[in-house]
Amino acid sequence: MTTAAPSAPATNRLGLTKQDYVGSKSTLCPGCGHDAITAQIIAAAWEMGLEGSKVTKLSGIGCSSKSPAYFLNQSWGFNSVHGRAAAIATGTALANKTLKNILVSGDGDSMSIGMGQLVHLIRRNVPVVYILEDNGVYGLTKGQFSATADVGSTLKHGDVNEIPPIDPCSLAIELGCGFVARSFSGNPKQLNAILKAAMAHTGCAIIDVISPCVTFNNHDSSTKSYKNAKDHDYPVHDLGFVQYNEVEEVEIRAGDAREVAFPDGSVVSFRAVKDDYDPTNKLAAMQAIHASKAKQEFLTGILYLDPQAPTIHHFCPTVDEPLATLPQARTQPGPEALERIMQGLM
Amino acid sequence: MTTSLAEGSATLVNDFSIEVATVNGSGSQTANNVLMRTIFQMGVPVSGKNLFPSNIAGLPTWFQIRASAKGYVARKHDIDLMICMNPETAKEDVAKLKPGAICIFDEPLKLDSLRTDLIWYPVPFQKLVTASCPEPKLHKLIKNMIYVGVAAQLLGLDMAEAKSAITKQLKGKAKAAELNHVAAQAGYDWAAANMPEQHRLKIVRDDKTRGQIMLDGNSACALGAIFAGVTVVGWYPITPASTVVEYLIDYADELRKDPVTGRPTVAIVQMEDELASAGVILAAGWAGARSMTSTAGPGISLMSEFIGLGYFVEAPAVFVNVQRTGPSTGLPTRTQQGDIELCAKASHGDTHHVCLYPANMEECFRFTYDAFDLAERLQTPIFLMTDLDLGMQNWASKPFTFPGKPFDRGKVLGEKELAELKDWGRYKDLDGDAICARTLPGTPGGKGAYFTRGTGHNEYAYYSEKPDDWTKLVDRLRRKLETAKSLVPRPVVDGEDRRGILAFGSSDPAVFEARDLLRAAGKETSYLRLRAFPFTAEVDAWLEAREVVYVVEQNRDGQMTALLRDFYPQHAMRFRKVLHYDGTALNAQTLVDQISGYEK
Ligand SMILES: Cc1ncc(C[n+]2csc(CCOP(=O)(O)OP(=O)(O)O)c2C)c(N)n1
Ligand code: SF4
Ligand SMILES: [Mg+2]
Numbered sequence: 001m002t003t004a005a006p007s008a009p010a011t012n013r014l015g016l017t018k019q020d021y022v023g024s025k026s027t028l029c030p031g032c033g034h035d036a037i038t039a040q041i042i043a044a045a046w047e048m049g050l051e052g053s054k055v056t057k058l059s060g061i062g063c064s065s066k067s068p069a070y071f072l073n074q075s076w077g078f079n080s081v082h083g084r085a086a087a088i089a090t091g092t093a094l095a096n097k098t099l100k101n102i103l104v105s106g107d108g109d110s111m112s113i114g115m116g117q118l119v120h121l122i123r124r125n126v127p128v129v130y131i132l133e134d135n136g137v138y139g140l141t142k143g144q145f146s147a148t149a150d151v152g153s154t155l156k157h158g159d160v161n162e163i164p165p166i167d168p169c170s171l172a173i174e175l176g177c178g179f180v181a182r183s184f185s186g187n188p189k190q191l192n193a194i195l196k197a198a199m200a201h202t203g204c205a206i207i208d209v210i211s212p213c214v215t216f217n218n219h220d221s222s223t224k225s226y227k228n229a230k231d232h233d234y235p236v237h238d239l240g241f242v243q244y245n246e247v248e249e250v251e252i253r254a255g256d257a258r259e260v261a262f263p264d265g266s267v268v269s270f271r272a273v274k275d276d277y278d279p280t281n282k283l284a285a286m287q288a289i290h291a292s293k294a295k296q297e298f299l300t301g302i303l304y305l306d307p308q309a310p311t312i313h314h315f316c317p318t319v320d321e322p323l324a325t326l327p328q329a330r331t332q333p334g335p336e337a338l339e340r341i342m343q344g345l346m
Numbered sequence: 347m348t349t350s351l352a353e354g355s356a357t358l359v360n361d362f363s364i365e366v367a368t369v370n371g372s373g374s375q376t377a378n379n380v381l382m383r384t385i386f387q388m389g390v391p392v393s394g395k396n397l398f399p400s401n402i403a404g405l406p407t408w409f410q411i412r413a414s415a416k417g418y419v420a421r422k423h424d425i426d427l428m429i430c431m432n433p434e435t436a437k438e439d440v441a442k443l444k445p446g447a448i449c450i451f452d453e454p455l456k457l458d459s460l461r462t463d464l465i466w467y468p469v470p471f472q473k474l475v476t477a478s479c480p481e482p483k484l485h486k487l488i489k490n491m492i493y494v495g496v497a498a499q500l501l502g503l504d505m506a507e508a509k510s511a512i513t514k515q516l517k518g519k520a521k522a523a524e525l526n527h528v529a530a531q532a533g534y535d536w537a538a539a540n541m542p543e544q545h546r547l548k549i550v551r552d553d554k555t556r557g558q559i560m561l562d563g564n565s566a567c568a569l570g571a572i573f574a575g576v577t578v579v580g581w582y583p584i585t586p587a588s589t590v591v592e593y594l595i596d597y598a599d600e601l602r603k604d605p606v607t608g609r610p611t612v613a614i615v616q617m618e619d620e621l622a623s624a625g626v627i628l629a630a631g632w633a634g635a636r637s638m639t640s641t642a643g644p645g646i647s648l649m650s651e652f653i654g655l656g657y658f659v660e661a662p663a664v665f666v667n668v669q670r671t672g673p674s675t676g677l678p679t680r681t682q683q684g685d686i687e688l689c690a691k692a693s694h695g696d697t698h699h700v701c702l703y704p705a706n707m708e709e710c711f712r713f714t715y716d717a718f719d720l721a722e723r724l725q726t727p728i729f730l731m732t733d734l735d736l737g738m739q740n741w742a743s744k745p746f747t748f749p750g751k752p753f754d755r756g757k758v759l760g761e762k763e764l765a766e767l768k769d770w771g772r773y774k775d776l777d778g779d780a781i782c783a784r785t786l787p788g789t790p791g792g793k794g795a796y797f798t799r800g801t802g803h804n805e806y807a808y809y810s811e812k813p814d815d816w817t818k819l820v821d822r823l824r825r826k827l828e829t830a831k832s833l834v835p836r837p838v839v840d841g842e843d844r845r846g847i848l849a850f851g852s853s854d855p856a857v858f859e860a861r862d863l864l865r866a867a868g869k870e871t872s873y874l875r876l877r878a879f880p881f882t883a884e885v886d887a888w889l890e891a892r893e894v895v896y897v898v899e900q901n902r903d904g905q906m907t908a909l910l911r912d913f914y915p916q917h918a919m920r921f922r923k924v925l926h927y928d929g930t931a932l933n934a935q936t937l938v939d940q941i942s943g944y945e946k
Contacts, residue, residue, distance in 0.1 A: 024808075053795065056633075056787050061800075069797055069809070076787035077797035078632060080625070081655050087580075087617070087625025094578045094613040094626065095633035096788050117625075120618040316613045319604045323577035323613060324634030324786060328753050331575030331611050331636070333601040335748035338573065341597075342745035345559035 013049035021046045023070040028063055033185035033211030033226075034133050038070045040188055041102065041131070044195035045072060048243060055100045056092050060085040060114055063140045064106035064133035064211070072102075083114025086121035089128040090312070096322035097313055100199065101128040108138040111147040111166050122175040125203040125311045129195070132168055132206065133185075135213035136224035143216030150223040156216055169303055170289050172206040173282060178309035179205035180285075181302045184229045185212065193239035193268075194302060200243065200266035203311045210298060223296075234292060236277040236301040240269035262307045270302070279305045355446070355546060360390045360415040362426035362547045364497070367439045368490065369432050371403025376515055377490035378409040379740065380530075383511035384494075384503050385413050386560055386742060389552040393419035393855075394740050395931050400585070400678045406435045413549060419741070420856035421931040426547055427501075429493050430457060431471075440464070448544060450496055467541055469496055469533075478532035479525060488529045495533025500541065501549045505534055559745050563710040563736035564640075567666055568593035569746065570714025571638055572601055575753060576664075578637040579614040580626030582645060585678050586734040587668040590640035591616075620645035624652035624663075628727070631662040632798065634758070634786035636718045638664035643672045643685045646692060653727055654693025657823065659798045660773075660784070662721035662756070665689075666714065666730045668737040671929045680929030681734035683851055686905035689729040690879050696820055700830050701729040701879040705854035707743035709877070710736060713835065715749050722756035724830055725784060733900070735852040735931045757783040761791035771805040772796040773819065780825035827880050834878035837885055841872030846888070847924075847941075849898035850876040850906065852931065857898060859934035864941065871896075876906070881913055889917040896941050898924045900932055 009017040021042045026035050045055070052074025059065035061082035068077045080088045089101050110118050110132050121128070136149040145153075148168065149161045172180045179201045183191040191209065198205035210229045212218045218225045223232075244265035258270045260280065270279055278284050285304045292299040319326070364381070368374035375396065382394040392413045399405035412422045424444050430436045430451040437460065440449060445463035458466040471489050479488045491512070498508050509527050516523040567590050571579075581591045595614055602612045617623045620641055627637035641649070646667055656663055669685050671677035689701050700720060702713040710732060717728045757777075764770060764785065770793070773782050782805075785794035796807040803819065804810040841861075849857045854875055861871050874888045889895060889910075895917070897907045904923040911918040924940045926932045 053790050053792060054788055057797075058629075069799075074792060074795050076785075076795050077799070078629065078659075079797065079799040079801070080629075081651050081800060084621060084625045084652065087622040087652075088629040090615070090617075090622070091578065091580065091626035091629025091631075091635075091637070092633045092787070094615065095630040095635035095637070096786075099633070099788055116618055117622055120622065124615075312615075316615060317609050318613050319607055319609045319611055322634070322788065323611065324630075324788075326575075326577065326611055328575055330604065331577060331602070332573055332753075335750065337601055338569075338746060338748050341569065342559055345561050346557070346745075 012046050014051065016046065016049070018042065018046045020074065021052070021072055023068070023073050026067070026070045028066065029215045031214040032063065033135060033213070034064050034067050035070070036185040036188065037131065037133055037191065037209055037211055038067050040191045040195055042071045044192050044199060048196055048199050050100060050199065054098060055102060058085045058088045058092065058101060058103040058128075060105050060109040061140070062106035062109045062138070063213075064104055065109055067104050067133070068102070083109050083112070084117055085109070086114060086117035090121060090124065090126050093126050093128065093312060094316065095324040097318070098322055103128050103130045105130065105132050106139070107132065107134045107136060107146040107148040111168060119175060122172055122177045122204055122206065124315065125178060125309055127202055127311055127313070128204055129198045129201075130204060130206050132208045133211040134168070134208050134224065135211050135217055136222065137213050137217040139213045139216060143213070153223050154219070154221050156219065167289065167293070168206060168208040170286060173285055173304045176309065177206050177304070178203045178306040179302070180304040181205070182208045182210070182298065182300045184210045184233050184298065184300060186226060186230060187233060187300065190235060190239060190300060193241045196241045196243065197239070197266070197268045197302060200262045200264055201307060202263050203309055229298060232297050233300055234274060234297045236274050236288065236299055236303070238271040239301060240271070242267045242269070260305050260307065268302060268305070279303060357545050357548055358426065359548050359550050360413050360552060362413060363422040363424065364411040364427040364429065365425040365439070366409045366429040366493070367432045367435050368407055368409070370399055370401050370405045370407045372490065373487035374407065374409065374431070374490045377494050378411070380491070380508060380511045380515050381494050381497060382411050382740065383514065383560065384498065384508045385411070385549055386555050387507040387511060388504060388549055389555050390415065390549055391417045391419060391554050391742065393742070395421050395735070396739060397930070398679050406432050415552065415554070417554065418855065418859040418934070420859050421933045423933050423935050427497070429497065430455060431490070431493065448546065450493060450500070465544065465546070467496075467500070469493070469536070474532050474536055475529065478529050484525065488525060491526045491529035492533035495530035496537045496541070498530070499534045499537035500544060501547055503549055504551070505531065555742055557745070558742045560740055560742050561707060562738055562740050563704070563707060563732050564589040564668065564738060565593045566707045566710035566746070567640070567714045567730065567732065567737070568597055570711040571664070571718070572597045573749065574636060574715040574718040576636050576638050576718065577612050578627060578630035578635040579612065579639065580617045580623040580630070580637070581614075581639050582617055582620050582623050582641065584642045584645050586670055586738045587640040587642045587645070587666065589738070590666055590668065620648040621652065624649035627663040628652055628656040628661045631721065632659070636722070637662070638666060638718070640666040640668065642668055642670045643688065644675070646685055646688055650693045653699070654695060654697055655800045656727045657693065657697050657699065658800055660725040660782070662725050663727050664714070664717045664721050664730060665727055666732070669731065669733040677929045679734070681852070681900065681931055682927060682929065683733055683853075683900040683905070685731070686899070686901065687908060689731060690909055698824070698827050698880070699727055699729055700724065700827070700834060701731050702835065703731050703850040703877055704736065705851050705875060705877070707741050708746060711746045712749070716835070719754040720830070720833055723754050723781070723833060724826060725756060725781060726826065731851065733852050757781060759783050759785050759794060761789055764789070764791060764793040770794065772807040773803065774805045775822055779829045780822045781829060831880050831882045834880070834882065836882055837877055837888070838875040839873070839884070839888060841870070843870040843872040844891070844893035845870065846872045846874060846892035846895045847898060848874045848876065848895050853898050853900060856932040856934045856937055860937035860941070863934055863938045867942070869941075869945070879909065881910070886914060889914055889920070892920060894922060895920050896922050896924045896944070898937060900926050902927045
């Protein structure tokens with residue numbers, strides 16, 4: 001190895017460059033919010049030093065669901081069927097509990113066709129970073145309303161939505177999700193911090209990311225347009241995230257920052273911007289979300305956090321090793337066991 | 347023909363049928379199983395059919411027991427001994443009997459005034475139960491055990507065997523067993539003292555069931571999965587498939603705990619529906635687990651989109667389908683072979699799936715076990731097709747033999763193999779058998795990651811819309827079915843006659859008996875029992891050599907006939923459909939009648 005030339009790109013704890021975390025070239029529309037999120041997934045995974053071979057990238061169907069192809073080429077992808085990536089995540093997690101699962105879905109994929117599976121994924125607290133790329137429309141099928149479209153938002157050709165939306169964040173909090181966040185594809189710094197914290201979380205992390213569809217839903221009257229989201233994005237706090245392997249070295253600023261630790265030792269710090277937002281208080285979180293909605297704001301940040309909530313591996317406490325690769329000697333009872341059962345049935 | 351008493355008053359030894367009419371939820375199931383088991387323990391081949399309603403309590407249910415020295419275990423049409431415990435159906439139950447049949451009934455029902463051509467045995471059940479059981483709230487349950495005692499005395503059953511059957515049936519519940527012993531004995535003693543002896547129906551000790559086990563097909567499937575090392579189960583309750591997983595949970599509790607940590611080596615998760623169940627097991631299979639689900643027709647319908655994905659991305663998983671009577675909710679507690687076409691071709695687009703058709707308990711066990719090897723070898727969903735008759739009824743069987751060989755985990759590349767390979771592509775057919783080597787998420791070394799997608803892809807799993815890539819892919823999937831032919835169980839063939847019977851699954855016992863009946867009437871037959879789809883070369887050759895082929899199946903449309911016609915149009919002219927689809931288990935006479943009808 002030559003000594004590092006001055007131009008050598010930065011490397012992470014595994015000695016990998018950011019380039020090692022990219023995927024194939026995106027085929028989404030130029031300017032699509034989803035691509036901006038992809039960029040932050042790459043950045044966060046690199047900064048966290050995720051081991052590519054230990055990561056899965058799961059999705060349903062939609063423009064958003066295509067994006068796992070655009071990051072982490074070293075990881076295993078599964079672009080499945082519309083609205084069912086939650087079951088794919090559950091099966092993957094059960095088969096191999098040592099994997100880090102990143103799931104990308106859309107508002108159509110999650111809040112309409114896949115609502116049932118999302119609800120139960122949260123309820124079982126399946127370990128997964130669930131990124132809901134929320135543009136208020138079905139991008140891939142050319143711009144129909146989704147269940148997160150706000151009342152009064154209009155489609156390109158003039159249709160007005162009159163049916164109230166479902167808010168993924170309050171839903172997730174209500175269901176007991178241990179990590180609920182909202183962000184905006186146009187706020188890379190905050191999104192990056194949230195993604196890293198979600199990657200440190202051991203349970204199900206739901207992140208609703210407002211992600212404008214520049215082709216079908218980016219006119220100023222749309223509540224999920226760049227302009228609208230920029231004008232109405234109210235972060236509840238400045239987020240800091242310190243990874244477990246850096247905790248020793250980095251001193252977290254004291255003062256008004258509040259810290260929450262993850263089981264692996266990582267720490268998120270919240271510096272309040274609005275009032276004194278407490279992300280561990282479920283009721284307060286709900287209240288803040290509803291209050292901001294009444295003022296037509298998007299409350300962003302980590303809205304609720306309970307890193308200790310038991311996961312599916314608590315309900316289904318299989319051995320530590322991946323079930324997928326347990327040898328036959330550990331999964332097949334011996335002939336004497338069969339003989340004993342046969343005797344009992346005689 | 348050795349059928350009902352109507353044809354003579356000779357004693358029928360070890361060859362008659364009993365029907366017990368009771369009310370669902372009254373605890374009669376235990377009593378009926380004891381009666382059946384007692385005959386089994388006396389060495390006489392016996393079968394039981396529980397005809398139960400889709401209801402928790404209150405609706406009528408019937409239990410048919412058939413003893414047959416010749417080993418005929420299919421349902422028998424005529425009843426020789428009727429036990430009437432349900433006032434609501436008693437009149438109908440009595441009306442359907444042939445003259446000369448025996449009827450035990452609850453005395454207050456006064457059934458003996460209905461017909462003069464039956465042999466009546468009124469029994470004061472309430473009086474007997476009050477005398478034998480001190481706890482009034484148990485009377486309803488205990489009453490059933492009284493008829494077991496009465497029948498035992500009437501038929502010459504050994505009370506010691508009856509008591510051991512009770513103990514077995516109520517394993518671990520000593521107090522309940524004791525109460526039931528007393529009740530059965532009370533029935534027996536009362537009958538001995540008060541009932542005139544009869545010489546028409548007798549059970550005499552034999553040794554034909556020695557060394558045999560008795561269980562239902564769902565238990566056998568559960569055991570097959572346990573011994574196949576199943577590691578992930580996703581399921582959603584549905585009759586008649588639920589007990590496959592419920593028994594599996596019990597067996598896993600006993601047999602699949604890690605000896606060091608005491609923690610399970612199998613994850614069993616009740617999902618929110620069948621869509622999720624299918625997704626969980628396909629993802630688990632994709633990630634390297636041995637995965638399975640158990641469901642019935644409505645569940646398969648819901649799973650269909652995922653099944654297509656599994657076929658197309660080539661992910662292994664085992665789907666047990668315990669078929670029931672459809673369409674729609676249909677008759678959820680009745681049997682049918684109604685999903686033959688559905689499962690062979692489940693999902694949209696061009697799809698074909700490997701289906702296994704077990705016909706008995708050993709095959710339920712062994713084929714479930716084999717299904718895991720096939721799924722991983724072929725990297726595709728495998729369907730194990732049983733039905734309510736196999737799955738939920740009790741059957742005698744030879745004990746299962748331990749499948750002492752290594753699991754076939756299929757073509758999976760690890761870190762070392764990947765390091766040696768220059769140009770790996772997930773969907774590259776290097777061996778010419780249409781099966782490509784896969785990798786599992788988590789494989790270290792930085793090689794072998796790929797993108798699984800339900801969209802069109804090339805050999806490297808990259809997205810492709812090129813016509814050539816597409817046809818190459820779907821043609822290879824079709825060729826994979828050819829490879830499957832060398833792996834699936836061959837058909838079982840018997841006889842040389844040009845008059846052939848082709849059947850599969852739970853039709854087997856009725857065909858066995860029907861062939862004897864046809865032979866007695868001068869009609870020789872040969873028999874091919876299909877055990878798998880895709881059809882193997884033996885099927886073709888056998889069809890080729892027949893003049894006429896009676897295809898026996900338990901559905902309305904002749905679904906297997908349609909599949910056979912599809913693959914062997916050259917033989918289609920010789921197919922004759924022999925169908926049964928009223929929800930009851932197949933009986934031999936139906937086959938004889940239909941086949942004779944064709945030959946008039
Ligand atoms: C079973 C099924 N129904 C319908 C579709 C068509 N479809 C594809 S993507 C999509 C909506 C995607 O919307 P969303 O999840 O919001 O993703 P976006 O494209 O907006 O990112 C629909 C309806 C499908 N693929 N599968
Ligand atoms: S249609 Fe909308 S959501 Fe889809 S890629 Fe284009 S901008 Fe993105
Ligand atoms: Mg959308």
